[in-house]
Amino acid sequence: MDGERCKVVTSRCLTCGYSSGDILLRCPRCGGLATLEYSELRWRVNEGDASIWRYSDLLPEFSRRVSLGEGLTPVRRVGTLYVKLETANPTGSYADRASAVLASYLASAGVDRVLVRYAEDFTYSLATYLRGLAEVQVSLPRPAEVDPLEVLSLADLGVTITFESGENLIYENSLTVEGLKTIAYELAERSVPAERVVVPVETGLLALALVKGLREAREAGIDVDYEVIGVVVGGEEGNTLLTRVRGVKVERVSVEEAIESMVLLARRGMKVKLLSAAAVAVASTLGRSLAVVTAGYGRRRIRKLYTRSKVGKEVLRVLKKLGEATAYEIWSKLDGRFSLRGVYKSLASLEEQGLVHYRYVVRGGRKVKLYRALEH
Ligand SMILES: [Zn+2]
Structure with a gap:
């Protein structure tokens, strides 16, 4: 897997000191972790970019950049x-930050198949980022230590599970650090x-x-x-x-x-x-x-759709104004611009991200969720 070289001066092994002008994920000499050193660093933020690539001047350069909107977390x-x-x-x-860089590297290098060693959260994240870009296989060297639900989520992504080793990618690599x-x-x-x-x-x-x-x-x-x-x-x-x-x-x-x-x-x-x-x-x-x-429970789908979408922003805006409200009340305030179902989905997504909280109340004999926006 050949990387591109631009601002990157050196990949250096933290264990043996081996260095190279190419992007190395791990040290080819001793197998240790390598990190990247840059020739010159300039603090420039691409203000309009709502992902880790707003810091592209401080990251390796790739011909293809992959992003699902990771970073800028609250x-x-x-x-x-x-x-x-x-x-x-x-x-x-947090693994999504690593996946964005790794997927960019792999896509730029034209890699179409990768065998990744299982690591909680990381493999799921990377497989999500590589969807449609490369075929992903995940190895489980210690199957007993694996979260079975996560394996099912990986299977949902179309990932092949194997018990063989010989991985060409593990979590601890130079681009994860980046x-x-x-x-x-x-x-x-x-x-x-x-x-x-x-x-x-x-x-x-x-x-x-x-x-x-x-x-x-x-x-x-x-x-x-x-x-x-x-x-x-x-x-x-x-x-x-x-x-x-x-x-x-x-x-x-x-x-x-x-x-x-x-x-x-x-x-x-x-x-x-x-x-x-x-x-x-x-x-x-x-x-x-x-x-x-770094990580929570129960979020295994792409959230981007609703949070960065118009409906997500509008729901939050209305909710902040109302203080506490049901999904129906929020929807009513939106003058039919979005479907009620869209508002429900958006609230579920906001809730899982810790942006919105709810409590149950009884209204007209029914149990309903009363939402409120959390302060950030
Ligand atoms: Zn080394």
Whole structure:
């Protein structure tokens, strides 16, 4: 898989130091993780672009760019904390940022078949992004550790499941880092008034990407400085990746605390995964923090359609004006410009993204949902 070279000066292996002028996903010499270094960085934001490609000057260049509208996720206040809701991405996780870059790379290189090693959220995201571009096979090297529902979702996408290895793509690669670092750019662009950014640690790649993104934003002339904290749940072993990253402090949290935090967030309308809840739990003890909620539950379809659509925007606008309203009341205010069904679908989508919350009330003997818009 040959990449294109433009601004990219060097791919460098974090393990052995091997370097190359091509875009390398992994090190060809030792198999370690490679990252990309740029010759010159300029902070330029394509204001009109509502995806990670608004930072195209700080990303690799490709002849074909793939996007489903990932990135620019909302930052919400939860008590004294800020929470960045990556669940608002097209397939509901931060992995969509990586998928946009990887799919662009693969499509530009004319790759029509790819074997990806299963990784929670990532493989589903990438398969979604590669629909119609390349045939995707997913390998399950440790089938017992796989979320069966996710395998069914993958099957829905037309992905072939295999138990063989020999993958040519795994989650930990240079372009995943490029995609994920855009979270740091968004924080820099919005200058969120926090002192630290708290992220869940599974492989350590997200923390690494944030450190890289913040460093690059500074090199590009932006005055941004957040301490990056990686959160590990329970007694899990420290990650090998993080031992190679300077500037990440690791905090531990018990499974009990993580579950408590998960339940608390669910009550506020945010069904986030345990690891993300753990990051929120730690962030709340540290103060002046922003926690990145990387993934949630129950969002396995493309959301883009309704949220970035006219109906989604109109529904939110009307709902903010009304305070609390049923779907029917919202629809009535829209003067028949959209179908009632469209309003229902839009509300379901907004709700799953944490933009709208509802409670049940009884109206005329019937149980109805009363919606309200959440503040961002
Ligand atoms: Zn190497």
